[in-house]
Amino acid sequence: MSYRAKLALINSGIWIVMFVFFSISFFSSTYPEVLPLSNYRTTTVILFAIPSITNMIILFFQLKHEKTDERNKKIESISSSVAAITLMSIVFIASMTLHIVYNGTGFVPSSWLWYVGFGAVFITFIVLNLSYVIVSLKGTGYES
Amino acid sequence: MKVKEVTNNIRDLRYNADNMSQQQLSELVGCSRQTINALEKNRYSPSFVLVKKIAMVFNVSINEVIEIEFDK
Numbered sequence: 001m002s003y004r005a006k007l008a009l010i011n012s013g014i015w016i017v018m019f020v021f022f023s024i025s026f027f028s029s030t031y032p033e034v035l036p037l038s039n040y041r042t043t044t045v046i047l048f049a050i051p052s053i054t055n056m057i058i059l060f061f062q063l064k065h066e067k068t069d070e071r072n073k074k075i076e077s078i079s080s081s082v083a084a085i086t087l088m089s090i091v092f093i094a095s096m097t098l099h100i101v102y103n104g105t106g107f108v109p110s111s112w113l114w115y116v117g118f119g120a121v122f123i124t125f126i127v128l129n130l131s132y133v134i135v136s137l138k139g140t141g142y143e144s
Numbered sequence: 145m146k147v148k149e150v151t152n153n154i155r156d157l158r159y160n161a162d163n164m165s166q167q168q169l170s171e172l173v174g175c176s177r178q179t180i181n182a183l184e185k186n187r188y189s190p191s192f193v194l195v196k197k198i199a200m201v202f203n204v205s206i207n208e209v210i211e212i213e214f215d216k
Contacts, residue, residue, distance in 0.1 A: 071176070139185070140187070
């Protein structure tokens, strides 16, 4: 496994752990029918800041240790496409689910938007890093 | 025209060039060692420029670096 793939694996692990904590924090401290509490918001910001800062540190070491070449760019391009499609799918499915569930009442509790917004970003970063690892290990093969 | 099989002779060319290491070749052509490794294992489709650079390092033609067999 290349140095970049190892870092991407570590990064995805951090994002997964933080997403789990974020979900636990959301469902334990906030009842979906009410607005998120102020301490819940602080918790989310901290949980979001940890992987974001780690991401920047990892990027620094990655650029210092291994040069970016055409293969890295191709892998990044594929994993970015996968992440973009994932983000689009999450937003679509979540929006449609909320629409179907709350269609009768006529309004959506705002706390769900909070969860969907942050959750989508968490999952996108997880997919971005994991797809980098998978594509890196599997290889891009030859174009026909 | 569909590609049937792609093979490359980079490993043999390195061996014939005083057993040049992947690291040395990667530095000469300006890519990472992992890219050379992926190329040798047929896990990456290189650009024309990279193939040309590799051919120039070993002073051979592009056809001697990479061989493509097409379905008839």
